[in-house]
Amino acid sequence: MEKHLNLTLQVWRQKNAQDPGGFKNYEAKGISTEMSFLEMLDVVNEGIIKKGEAPITFDHDCREGICGACGMVINGRPHGLRERTTACQLHMRSFNDGDVITLEPWRASAFPVLRDLLVDRSSFDRIIAAGGFISAPTGSAQDANCLPIPKDNADRAMDAAACIGCGACVAACPNASAMLFVGAKVSHLGLLPQGQPERTSRALDMVAQMDAEGFGTCTNHGECEASCPKGISLDNIAMLNRDYLKASLTYRPEVESGGF
Amino acid sequence: MELKSNIPDGPLEQKWDKHRFDMKLVNPANKRKYKVIVVGSGLAGAAAAASMAELGYEVECFCYQDSPRRAHSIAAQGGINAAKNYRNDGDSIRRLFYDTIKGGDFRAREANVYRLAQVSVNIIDQCVAQGVPFAREYGGLLDNRSFGGAQVSRTFYAKGQTGQQLLIGAYQALERQIGLGKVKMHTRHEMQELIVVDGKARGIVTRDMVTGEIESHMADAVCLGTGGYGNAFYLATYAKGCNGTAIWRAYKKGAAFGNPCYTQIHPTCIPVTGDHQSKLTLMSESLRNDGRVWVPKKAEDCGKKPSEIKEEDRDYYLERKYPSFGNLAPRDISSRAAKQVCDAGLGVGPGGRGVYLDFQDAINRLGASTVAAKYGNLFEMYERITDDNPYKTPMRIYPAVHYTMGGLWVDYNLMSTIPGLFVLGEANFSDHGANRLGASALMQGLADGYFVIPYTIGNYLAGHKPDKMNADQPEAKAAAAAVQDRIGKLLAVNGKSTPTDFHRELGKVMWEHCGMARNEKGLEKALELIPEIKERFWKDVKVGGSGDELNQSLELAGRVADFIELGELMCMDALQRRESCGGHFREEWQEDGEAKRDDENFAHVAAWEYKGEGQKPVRHTEQLSFENVHLATRSYK
Known part of the structure; x- marks a missing residue:
């Protein structure tokens, strides 16, 4: 049944990367329980714009939980309290009349705040560019059924590939580690025969980039899996560790010519 | 304005082959001297940017999102068609071609659609090589399903996230080129204007969405892969950021706009709940395989709980009107039928804009666990949004805008009426005629990006001297x-x-x-x-x-x-x-x-020419000729 809520929002406002930022309170009145969380923010923003002020800025796009654009810390939890849910798929019926809701951006040095709740996640793109791919230039592929893949491996690869790159894992981690994100990609590609030729360099290059971006290391808190809207498993971190260790032991640097 | 489709002559099956031979090539050593701008990083844009960079062109790619991986291609659920005939069930390039032409109600070009069907097989190969985890059978080979009323099983899929996986494949290929320094990526940049010099597309003006800076970027050719314009309806299944600005700016600079009125309205979406609604969510069409669509027969029953409405007081209107297709009637037909019953005051839910999609019979027949295995994730998604449990009470659905078949007019080479301006994927008026079949959008986006533009851009650039034009023009x-x-x-x-x-x-x-x-x-x-x-x-x-x-x-x-x-x-x-x-x-x-x-x-095809502010645009036409198919009437009764 539709109800209407009066809420108080404590929102992190920060004009740009240089601004120190701070919390500001907003009243959200008459919010329908049928609204999504982001629609509630839309309503608040319409009021702010009508006052001539800059609206609360946050990333969002598909609003159906698949693009990975949205993400904010809601009452201390990335994407809010509901499990396996992106902020855009959270609905106001999860809240009660009179609630005070605190909204913060992802907090990680590798995700600098650009404005309010919106952060720069381009470090994730650079990690992918460092090795999160299979080199298969357009046109070079053989027939798709030439290489059978055991169903189980294909399914596990799919589970890892379901990562939406939202960054909640980093925001939830006390070390701001990106190991779940990197592990998911290393698993996705490493479980497939097509991913084998670059498996060694992939693990090394992605981890090197992850370190260079300033992400922390994994100390097995498991907060990442708990806050992941797609339920990406910690097993992927185990696979990354295995691949990385193996790669570190077997890696041979490229030589100028010949080799042995 | 002259609309030259540039369709190669010769038999349908040989047109693309012949054209590829006839097109001019750019010497490999010269390719790096040419710069190409790609706007948009969805299936069409990312595939085009990556493929052209692999060929050696200098590419700059732009997207409004924070990462190229977020483009709305990512939200496509169902699958991608390809004429692989892996099922041995009689599929062929010609059959995919025919189904697509007929599905489009005979309003698309034969030659374009045939080429689309031809390259569809290469797309699947390419995606598998990139590591796209398509569904497989226990023998390790690729699985297929039938989709969108096709009589053959030609749809490849990755759970209900096919668009996501195909886009990640293209995104990774693009990131690889970015890492190699072959593509310069500009995220959070929105195209605001097209730069035309001496009648040719030579660059774009963008706004840096973080700093607000207005920048001019020059190139030897510009490709737009900026998606559709369904958000003109405000409520649609599009992402909130999807917009028509890039193609609209190009239109105002002289690119003809093809068939703007062709929009697709999908029958199975979650209905609007109120004025606060910001977007609509699609529920996969596959639900209609087992769900029965109905409304109350009497207006006074509309406010009752569905369980209180007796069987004889329900109108299963699709089954009544289209006995041979029933609940599986095509998208346009089903959508209109839902509107008609709601207009007649028989709709259910808030504002009376909804119809029931009922699984009770399927649950009784197959058991709840079988229904859950087939549709569990969709039921969960529905419950999350509506707080209703579809195992216990019927879903409420209503049609919503979710694709535009119209877009900028392009010739066989995907070039608009502005030389040097190419348009790919949903942004062009495309290969879908007046109606797109399910699982064909992903196919077209990737066909344009991976297998058409890399060839046709070379033909254009070979006749254009790279001049490193700067933004002082x-x-x-x-x-x-x-x-x-x-x-x-x-x-x-x-x-x-x-x-x-x-x-x-x-x-x-x-x-x-x-x-x-x-x-x-x-x-x-x-x-x-x-x-x-x-x-x-x-x-x-x-x-x-x-x-x-x-x-x-x-x-x-x-x-x-x-x-x-x-x-x-x-x-x-x-x-x-x-x-x-x-x-x-x-x-x-x-x-x-x-x-x-x-x-x-x-x-x-109706192609509209902009004539200036306050002036009426002019409607031009490109006659469609059908030499290989017979123009039949679609009937589903």
Whole structure:
């Protein structure tokens, strides 16, 4: 049944990367329980714009939980309290009349705040560019059924590939580690025969980039899996560790010519 | 304006092969001297940018999102068609070609569609090589399913996330080229203007969405893969950021706009709950395989709980009207039927805009666990949004806008009427005619990006000397100044209504008069209302904040301003197309409630030419000739 809520929002406002930022309170009145969380923010923003002020800025796009654009810390939890849910798929019926809701951006040095709740996640793109791919230039592929893949491996690869790159894992981690994100990609590609030729360099290059971006290391808190809207498993971190260790032991640097 | 389709001569099956031989090539050592701009990083844009960089061109790619991986191709659920015939069930390139032409209600070019069917097989190979985890069988080979009413199993899929996986494949190929320094990626940049020098597309003006800086980027050719314009309806299954600005700016610089009125309305979406609604969510069409669609027979029952309405008081209207196809009637037919019953006051849920999709019979027949295995994730998604449990109470669904078949007019080489401006994927008027079949959008986006533009761009560039033109050109300066001026105007109005207020108002007009069913009176009414909205917008819009900062209110204002104008053109086109075809249903042209095409007068593409502010655009036509298929009437009774 539709109800209407009066809420108080404590929102992190920060004009740009240089601004120190701070919390500001907003009243959200008459919010329908049928609204999504982001629609509630839309309503608040319409009021702010009508006052001539800059609206609360946050990333969002598909609003159906698949693009990975949205993400904010809601009452201390990335994407809010509901499990396996992106902020855009959270609905106001999860809240009660009179609630005070605190909204913060992802907090990680590798995700600098650009404005309010919106952060720069381009470090994730650079990690992918460092090795999160299979080199298969357009046109070079053989027939798709030439290489059978055991169903189980294909399914596990799919589970890892379901990562939406939202960054909640980093925001939830006390070390701001990106190991779940990197592990998911290393698993996705490493479980497939097509991913084998670059498996060694992939693990090394992605981890090197992850370190260079300033992400922390994994100390097995498991907060990442708990806050992941797609339920990406910690097993992927185990696979990354295995691949990385193996790669570190077997890696041979490229030589100028010949080799042995 | 001359519309030269540049379709190669010769038999249908040999056109693309012959054309590939006839096209000029750029010497491998010279490719790096050419710069190509790609706007958009979805399936078409990312595939094009990666593939052209692999060939050796210098590529710059732009997207409005924070990462190229977020483009809305990612939200496609069902699958991608390819004429692989792995099922041995009689599929072939010719059959995929025929199904696509017929599905489009005979309003697409034969040669383009045939090429699409030809390269469909290469797409699957390419994606598998990239590591796209398509569904597989226990023997390790690829699985298929039938989709969208096709009589063969030709759809490849990755759970319900096919678009996501295909896009990640293209994104990773693109990131690889970025890492190699072959593609320069500009995220959070929105194209605001096209730069045309000496009649050729030579660059774009962008706004850096973080700093507000206006920048000019020059190149030897420009490719737009910027998606569709369904957000003109405000409520749609599109992402919130999807917009028509790039193609609209190109249209105003001389690119013809093809068939703007062709929009697809998907029958199974979650209904609107109130004015706060910001977007609509699609529920996969596959649900209609086991769900039965109904409404109460009597208006007084509409407020009751569905369980309180007796079997004999329910109208299973699709089964009644289309006994042979029943609940599986095609998208356009099912959508219109839902509208008709709701217009008759028999709709259910808030505002009476919904119909039931009931799984009770399927649960009784198959058991709840079998139904859960098939549709569990969709039921969960539905419950999350609506708080209703579809195992216990019927889903409520209603049609929503989710694709535009229209777009910028392009020739066989995907080049618009502006030389050097290429348009890919949903942004062009495409290969889908008046109606797109399920699982064909992903196919077309990737076909254009991976396997068409890498060839045809070479043919264009071979006849163009790379000159490293810089942004000091007067045309570039004028374009950048126009962008500054427009932003200044938007900020200066300082009225009372927000951009969203206007967007919502436009959407209501579009949905009412240019939606599932259209008629002359309604369209003429819309053509009075929309200019009035436009006038009010520029007098009363209120944009918060300033231009030299990250300002989402300003971004939206610019997009809404363009949607208002685009919406007007959609209505003009819908008014002029005096027939019913595919997604375009004109109430005056029907036979026993079904769409009635007029092949004699309307077997053509309508391409609109911009004539300047305040001037009426001019409608040109490209006659479609059908030499390989017979123009049949679609019937589903």
